[in-house]
Amino acid sequence: MWDWGxxxxxxxxxxxxxxxxxxxxxxxxxxxxxxxxxxxxxxxRMSRHALLRQPASFYVWLFRGTPVLVQxxxxxxxxxxxxxxxxxxxxxxxxxxxxxxxxxAEIIRAxxxxxxxxxxxxxxxIGMTRAATMRVVVMPQALxxxxxxxxxxxxxxxxxxxxxSVISMEELLRRTELLIQVQFKVxxxxxxxxxxxxxxxxxxxxxxxxxxxxxxxxxxxxxxxPGVALQMTKLAVAEAVLSHDAS
Amino acid sequence: MVEAKGIHKxxxxxxxxxxxxxxxxxxxxxxxxxxxxxxxxTFLRTLxxxxxxxxxxxxxxxxxxxxxxxxxxxxxxxxxxxxxAQRRQIGxxxxxxNLFSHxxxxxxxxxxxxxxxxxxxxxxxxxxxxxxxxxxxxDKADCYPxxxxxxxxxxxxxxxxxxxxxxxxLFDEPTSALDPExxxxxxxxxxxxxxxxxxxxxVTHEIQFANKAADRILFMEGGxxxxxxxxxELVSNPRNERTQKFLxxxxxxx
Numbered sequence: 001m002w003d004w005g006x007x008x009x010x011x012x013x014x015x016x017x018x019x020x021x022x023x024x025x026x027x028x029x030x031x032x033x034x035x036x037x038x039x040x041x042x043x044x045r046m047s048r049h050a051l052l053r054q055p056a057s058f059y060v061w062l063f064r065g066t067p068v069l070v071q072x073x074x075x076x077x078x079x080x081x082x083x084x085x086x087x088x089x090x091x092x093x094x095x096x097x098x099x100x101x102x103x104x105a106e107i108i109r110a111x112x113x114x115x116x117x118x119x120x121x122x123x124x125x126i127g128m129t130r131a132a133t134m135r136v137v138v139m140p141q142a143l144x145x146x147x148x149x150x151x152x153x154x155x156x157x158x159x160x161x162x163x164x165s166v167i168s169m170e171e172l173l174r175r176t177e178l179l180i181q182v183q184f185k186v187x188x189x190x191x192x193x194x195x196x197x198x199x200x201x202x203x204x205x206x207x208x209x210x211x212x213x214x215x216x217x218x219x220x221x222x223x224x225x226p227g228v229a230l231q232m233t234k235l236a237v238a239e240a241v242l243s244h245d246a247s
Numbered sequence: 248m249v250e251a252k253g254i255h256k257x258x259x260x261x262x263x264x265x266x267x268x269x270x271x272x273x274x275x276x277x278x279x280x281x282x283x284x285x286x287x288x289t290f291l292r293t294l295x296x297x298x299x300x301x302x303x304x305x306x307x308x309x310x311x312x313x314x315x316x317x318x319x320x321x322x323x324x325x326x327x328x329x330x331x332a333q334r335r336q337i338g339x340x341x342x343x344x345n346l347f348s349h350x351x352x353x354x355x356x357x358x359x360x361x362x363x364x365x366x367x368x369x370x371x372x373x374x375x376x377x378x379x380x381x382x383x384x385x386d387k388a389d390c391y392p393x394x395x396x397x398x399x400x401x402x403x404x405x406x407x408x409x410x411x412x413x414x415x416x417l418f419d420e421p422t423s424a425l426d427p428e429x430x431x432x433x434x435x436x437x438x439x440x441x442x443x444x445x446x447x448x449x450v451t452h453e454i455q456f457a458n459k460a461a462d463r464i465l466f467m468e469g470g471x472x473x474x475x476x477x478x479x480e481l482v483s484n485p486r487n488e489r490t491q492k493f494l495x496x497x498x499x500x501x
Contacts, residue, residue, distance in 0.1 A: 121297055122345035122404075126359040126411050127335035130327050136362050140349045217349075 007188040010179075011195065019175035020196040026171055027158045030096035034157075037101025042108035056105070063102035069163050071095050076167040092164040100157055107153065111146035112138060144215045151208035155201050162197075172196055248273040248308055248446045249415055254293055255302035256286070256470075263289050264300070265470040271415075276447045278457040281467035282493060287450045288342075290467070291419050294448065295337040296330060307336055308414055335363060338408030342420040344400040346392040352403045353379065353388040359411045378406040382436050398429025402436055409440075416440065418449040434460075454497055458482055466490045 010016060037059075044056035063071065076091035086094065115138050123133040165174035176193040180186050249271040256264035263286045271277050279287045292298040294305055296313040305312040312333055317323040325333070346355050356375035360366040366374070379385050382402040392400050401421060408416060421437065422430040434456050441447060441460050451457060457464050458478045465475040466487075474487040482498075485491045 116345075118341060118343050118345035119347060122339075122341060122347070122407075123358075124331070125295060125297065125334060125337070125339040125341075126408065127331045127363045128359075129331045132331075132362050136358065137347050141347075144349070 003185065003188055006183075006185045007191060010185075010189050010192045013179075013192070015179065016172065016175055016189075016192060016196065019170065019172040020200065022169070023158065023161045023171040023173075023197075024200055026092055026096065026161045026164060026169070027154065029093045030100055030161065031154055031157055033093060033097025034100030034104050034153075037098055038104025038108055041101060041105035042112065045105065045109055046112065060102045060105050063099050064106075068095065068099045068160060069166060071099055072163060072167055088164075088167060088169050091167055092161075092169045096157065096161060096164065100153065103153060104150065107149045108142070108146055110149075111142040114145050115141045140215075147208070147211050147215055151204070151211065154208075155204060158200050158204065159197060248275070249294060249448065250306040251290075251294065251303065252305075253303035254290060254300045254305070256289055256293065256298060257301050263470050264293070266303070267467075267470070267472055269465070269472070271446060271448060273414075273446055274444045276441045276445075276449070276460055276462045277465060278461040278463070279448065279450045279465045279467055280452065280454065280457060280493075280497075281465075281473075285467040286470040287467045288419050291417050291448060291450050294415075294417055295334055295339055297339075307333065331363070335411055336414045338411060338413035338416040340401070340404050340408055340416070340418045340421050342423050344392070344397070344404045344424070346400050346404055346407070348392050351389050351391055352384065352395065355392070355403055356407045356410050359407065363411065374410060375406075378409055379403075381409075382406045396429060397425045398432045401425065401429075401433045405433075405436055405440075415446045415448065418447065418451070420450050420452065422451065422453060452497070454482065454494070466493060468493065 041056040041059055044052040045060070047053055072091065072095035075086060075095045076088065079086065119137050119141065120133055123137040124130075128136065161171060162173040164171055165177065168174065172193055176189055180189050183189060249269065251267060251269040254264050254267040255262070265286075267286075267290050269277070269290075279291070281287050289298055293300045293303075294307075294312075296305070299313065304314075310333065311322075313325050313330055314322040315325045315329060346352075347358060350358065353372070353375050356378055357368075357371040360371040360374055361368065376385070376388065379388055382405060384399060384402055384406075387395060387399060387403075392403075395403065405421075418437065422433050425433060430453070434453065437447075437449070438456075438460050449457075449460070461478050463475060464478055464481045466473045466481065466485075466489075468489055474481065474485060474490045481490065482494060485494055
């Protein structure tokens with residue numbers, strides 16, 4: 001039987017809210033690491049030099065080809081065998097971040113490739129260096145294309161962060177499990193956790209939308225011309241008046 | 248001003264440019280005409296190293312483009328910084344305009360002076376506004392390329408190249424992607440430029456325009472220059488049979 005009392009009580013449980021905060025922090029940290037790895041890997045994969053391309057391709061292949069859970073466990077539990085002992089937080093951030101980076105690399109690479117070659121050529125023709133061309137012309141246009149799938153990735157990362165519970169990170173899911181061992185109200189407390197995840201992803205959805213609007217300024221401008229609907233109405237009215245006068 | 252010697256270019260096994268030589272003097276306007284696939288656009292693009300010749304050399308105002316002497320006495324590819332510096336002296340206008348779509352018209356024109364010449368924002372804006380007036384588009388300063396017609400975009404593109412104060416302007420079929428009504432406005436801008444003493448090399452299909460604007464017309468076919476001469480010589484009295492055939496075809500249609 002569903003117990004509303006328990007549900008509402010744990011809805012504002014500081015213990016779980018803190019856990020959600022940890023999940024959020026973990027996601028943001030991992031995303032930052034992922035963006036760094038991803039941008040670097042994307043640029044390396046698009047390089048003319050095989051010495052840069054191949055390591056980046058290997059990285060993407062390896063980290064997209066194995067489950068992130070396996071990567072997390074190897075980093076936290078396996079690496080100590082080789083003498084590299086990382087704490088829970090470091091392992092979680094590293095595992096989630098480096099894994100995310102492999103996916104972001106492909107998203108970023110696709111975004112950059114989608115910018116028409118003519119843009120690059122025009123920038124080079126006025127004497128911009130490769131770096132300036134990327135910074136001033138290509139990346140801003142690539143960002144317009146990259147933001148939606150990037151936002152999608154972050155959405156996913158916020159939920160994938162729950163895997164850190166397996167290596168005993170005290171984020172939302174782990175705290176939910178610990179709480180249930182004491183309180184036994186499995187359904188209500190898990191639903192609370194689900195609600196917290198939903199709140200985080202929904203809030204991010206609003207932020208993502210604002211970001212998309214911001215980066216599509218130059219495209220939206222042409223459809224934003226004021227009073228298009230008004231002018232069309234005026235035209236229709238004028239036409240109607242004319243045809244009425246004619247008859 | 249521009250000196251191309253023995254330019255050869257292969258795309259895979261296709262021999263696109265078969266030893267093209269060209270010398271253009273300061274202030275001279277050269278128009279290159281020819282059928283599709285003749286290599287005229289490819290040749291133009293070797294003049295600012297957008298396409299790298301497989302053989303031959305290009306000199307702009309005496310400086311070798313794209314290469315520098317190595318210590319051993321040979322030549323090696325110029326660094327990115329060096330090539331970019333060389334390209335500042337060469338302006339290029341593309342068939343597809345290639346305006347930066349995330350910038351307004353004014354910002355497009357300012358991009359070169361700001362990023363490359365390191366002008367201050369105030370100077371760059373002033374210069375850009377002046378150039379916008381030159382191409383008769385002052386009222387479109389804050390419009391994005393999407394909001395401009397093809398003819399307007401191309402005029403902004405010309406202004407963008409002029410903002411760098413180049414020594415040479417290259418035009419790669421500047422009106423080929425335009426609707427007929429807009430071709431005239433763009434050709435007028437280019438014609439005005441010729442009268443200001445700019446060294447220009449223009450690839451185009453517009454024979455009438457070539458007649459008016461060019462000091463010299465080149466006819467290219469199959470990767471070679473078949474014939475060249477002053478407009479009154481070449482167009483009305485072509486010596487080579489292939490030139491005659493081409494002109495008959497083109498002016499017949501017009």
